[in-house]
Amino acid sequence: MSTDWLIKNAELINEGRRFQADLRIKSGRIDAVGGDLGARPGEQVLDAAGLWLLPGMIDDQVHFREPGLTHKADTWHESRACAAGGITSFMEMPNTKPPALDRETLEAKYARAAETSAVNYAYYMGASNDNLEAIRALDPKAAPGVKVFMGASTGNMLVDDPDTLDGIFRDCPTPIITHCEDTPMIDANLARAHEMYGEAIPAREHPLIRSREACIKSTRLAISLAKKHGTRLHVLHISTADELALFEPGPLAGKKITAETCVHFLHFSDADYERLGFLIKCNPAIKTAADREAITRALAEGRIDVLATDHAPHLLAEKEQLYDKAPSGLPLVQFALQAALERVFEGRLALERVVEAVTHAPATLFGVKERGFLREGYAADVVLVDPRKPHTVRREEVLSLCGWSPFEGTTFSSSIAATFVNGQRVWDGTRVDDAVRGQRLAFDR
Template identity: 65%
Template sequence: MPSLLITNAVVVNEGRRFEADVLVTDGRIAAVGGDLQSRPADRVIDAAGRLLLPGMIDDQVHFREPGVTYKADIASESRAAVAGGITSFMEMPNCKPPTLDAEQLAAKYARAAEVSRANYAFYLGASNDNIDAIRALPVGDACGVKVFMGASTGNMLVDDPKVLEAIFQDCPVIIATHCEDTPMILAKEADYRQRYGEDVPMDAHPLIRSEAACLKSSTLAVDLARRHDARLHVLHLTTARELALFTPGPIAGKRITVEACVHHLYFDQRDYAEKGALIKCNPAIKRPEDREALLGAVAEDRIDVIATDHAPHTLEEKAGKYFQAPAGLPLVQDALPSLFGHVQAGKLTLEQVVHKTSHAPAACFNVQERGYIREGYWADLVLVDPSKPVTRSREQVLYKCGWSAFEGRELPATIAATIVSGEVAFEDGQVNDGVRGQRLAFGPTR
């Protein structure tokens, strides 16, 4: 593998910001120092004072492969991910067929090895009838077990109390939960259908997928985790009321951690008027007060990780009325640049953004030798130009679905280059389609 020297960078890593050069050999960080320009390298990139960050580790994406590849696939979405500064992703199991056993997991790893531009890992899904597969899961074969404790597609809603108890008691790896209470949601859907027929307004979505439905389900998950001393990671928190379930402080030693997603930190209920179904997602984007509370919880280390929940659908699907338009939006290309807006607004520091997108997911999932700019670690790096804002246009979009909810919005930073396991995967607006990511390695989390 060619060696690479990045000079004149402002490195942001582990709570510090400092000028340095970074030498990469054999895919790993060989040296970080004040003056490495005399060291030989096959290629030199002059950072010219731009920011050098550890690449984002996205712990929640839906790349739709296998079975729903007309709207996304591992190749297309990993291309968009590296263009957005994401060097590693963990992909969800609700595809077709769902990833409910070791055979399906192995097939996804084999496919990613062929086509993924970023580093990769996959969740095993939980269902009401695959507890034996969960119990038999070796550490490292999946990044975690995903439990839909709210409405999902196919056979993946886990609503049997005995099965939930067994998962939280016996799962050998981290349990990642989607928390919404299905009966409460179905009752609200029936109420709104009675009032509006099929013409339910999109801004009713956070009232149907309500705060109460989220709180009931997340309370159950936390209670199960505490009773069984399970390692729980609650995904995509959306409400201020749920925050009391989680403890502020460093991630080290926490048995229960929680994630916020970039769209819940960026959009709020007022944006349905402009974006409509394009920002319909589950759990729903909620009130401005919830958005502000989530940002505050990120800053105080009550929320541990920032991710995307990238979930693309076609524009034709999104054009349907409320009950027909699917939930989810594409995010990986826009996520990291959008977070710079919170830095610009004084809501978060740059060091906090780096921690929540790189260091914390590495710590949360015990990802081996990634997530930090450290000598000996894999060189997963992103070069960011905060002096070069970009207004997202449809022509720039790399998602297979062909659109972004950020179109027409100015993002306050540009991704100049992304380096995946020591190779330049994206640079100056172009994806290097010859780069292949590596399978992520994990240590124990139970």
């Protein structure tokens, strides 16, 4: 399979600039970026006139369910959905079965991805009340970070012991990644909802049960611990306007505490529960249109640093259950970049800022080695976007194993024309090349 390409006449978006250029890929790397590069013998030439050429999206938060929950998702299917959506690298969460709470389980996940993943991959180690020694012993190059559920999770991954939390924030050798919601507050809200509705709690109650107060209380705790110990902290999936004042606007450089939000918080609001019900039930919850607008502004000004997915598939039959049993999470990776780019077409975000948030920032924040930029010598993880070809999402094109999307029926203004992973074209606009395999992400720490 040839890894030598010459992409001609594209509009490159990279490091705050938009410019016309050609890009040469040789042996899986970006060999040259420049004007009017001449074709060499053996190269495949792709005329990208009218297309945007971006560094591939690096999704810092996905749940691919493998091992243990592969009836609803697995690395094979979800990585192919990534490829079709312009995501060239993912970082996967530890709350699988068994959870990745030790190095052996973590490495088993890497070994499986080497066999099946169509894009590049990395895996977080998880934190629990009883694995502090494993966290202390973690090689900082072995994982992008350690995931801490600060107050809301299932199984044994809820970290609610104050001494353990303090020890994790003091001793963790990698960035700490947090899910911030306060469980006691959520439990009290849920009890009140049961008093009002019995078992038939409507979807519109979800953002009141997983309340904004629960989010901000937990986020404040995480930030206070990070400031106490000088920890490198990254707070995931910000969903409320209330939390935004806790983070500083401006460039990523020099920040020790950063924030991420997700594409569904830019796209949906609580008005969509009436139409989509538990299909958009997720944790933290999708909240009001005012929250959505504030989050979009915060992303524009760099107060929120990273835009990701929190891709978390469930079967439709699971989503059709009553509130307590309907699981939280949405399948998102296949259409996430297009959803993000809608804010560009609306005039809400600059194209350069979207590229910064979905690619440059996660690469920089986690120290991903030689990826995330259109630079000579870097891995050729790139995506071509057609900004003039609208795309209406249909269920039959969904590649995630769960087989559905919350975006069904949505017409996006752009299409993903091609995705390259390590110089190999894994998506050609219509199909995934099943022979392509991604690589383990390396961290320059």
